[in-house]
Amino acid sequence: MELKPIKTRKIYEEIVEQIRELVVRGELKPGDKLPSERDLVERLKVSRASIREALSALEMMGLLEVRSGEGTFMRRLKPESVIAPLAWMLSIEKGTVQELLEVRKILEVQAAKLAAQRAQADDLRELEDALENMRQEIVNPELGGEKADLQFHYAITRATDNKILILIMDAISDMMQQMLKTSREKLYQGKYTPNILYSEHAQIYEAIKRKDPKQASEYILEHLSGVEEELNSHIE
Structure with a gap:
């Protein structure tokens, strides 16, 4: 999967957007495991704190599932969760x-x-x-x-x-x-x-x-x- 270095002040939002694009393109599917935090830090050229902030936001949206000892996985989306990223962005950008x-x-x-x-x-x-x-x-x-x-x-x-x-x-x-x-x-x-x-x-x-x-x-x-x-x- 292709990930791009981050070049914006709103780093975690860019990370969220890139993951969303991977889902739209079909490169990330329900059940797929995301790269480790260390791998994401290296590939996106951002801090571990930014990665954690983005993953936490995605988990709150119901898009990710963290399995202890296994890693972070894409969840199977419910219809109501499809619009969650938009609602979440709107809560930030009033x-x-x-x-x-x-x-x-x-x-x-x-x-x-x-x-x-x-x-x-x-x-x-x-x-x-x-x-x-x-x-x-x-x-x-x-x-x-x-x-x-x-x-x-x-x-x-x-x-x-x-x-x-x-x-x-x-x-x-x-x-x-x-x-x-x-x-x-x-x-x-x-x-x-x-x-x-x-x-x-x-x-x-x-x-x-x-x-x-x-x-x-x-x-x-x-x-x-x-x-x-x-x-x-x-x-x-």
């Missing part, structure tokens, strides 16, 4: 609210379109539950609305029945919830109120329910663009 909103527009506009085409009865019930939770915030503002908001958008993704899209949403869900929590106060300082947010989400739901992909995608784009514009006005 990014900005602007960047997250850009990603959400890229993902969720298409997700709404697919949801309108594929949503089943249980998907619609999940969306209805989220809307009801958002409605409760109007009556009881102290409840906060970020959890119901995230529940609604996640339900749209689930309704696409696209496993990869759902895994990606899993990876960014923590960031989304944090963003929704911190941005809500700013939204309420401008044109947005719980009533308006509820109304915009209800529009999206109705378009999905009547199986109108064009309207569903337009409504969610309008909603996300409105939120982006309002938040940018506070930054400026």
Whole structure:
């Protein structure tokens, strides 16, 4: 297997990336034994501490298994662990609210379109539950609305029945919830109120329910663009 010398300040992340590439290329498979720490130090030209940091991170992701007296082996991945490296990287590189909103527009506009085409009865019930939770915030503002908001958008993704899209949403869900929590106060300082947010989400739901992909995608784009514009006005 080919490993390259490290030439970056974030050494352990580069080690993680190289091992990930070996997995993608099929050079490392479940059950394969990794080279020893000493071998990795020599081949990657980094410190033993950096190697241990990278291996520890990979083990926490569930990608490696350390067997006492035997060495370190690749684990057989569970579906939910495939997205773990992305979620882990996102926890390090927080990014900005602007960047997250850009990603959400890229993902969720298409997700709404697919949801309108594929949503089943249980998907619609999940969306209805989220809307009801958002409605409760109007009556009881102290409840906060970020959890119901995230529940609604996640339900749209689930309704696409696209496993990869759902895994990606899993990876960014923590960031989304944090963003929704911190941005809500700013939204309420401008044109947005719980009533308006509820109304915009209800529009999206109705378009999905009547199986109108064009309207569903337009409504969610309008909603996300409105939120982006309002938040940018506070930054400026």
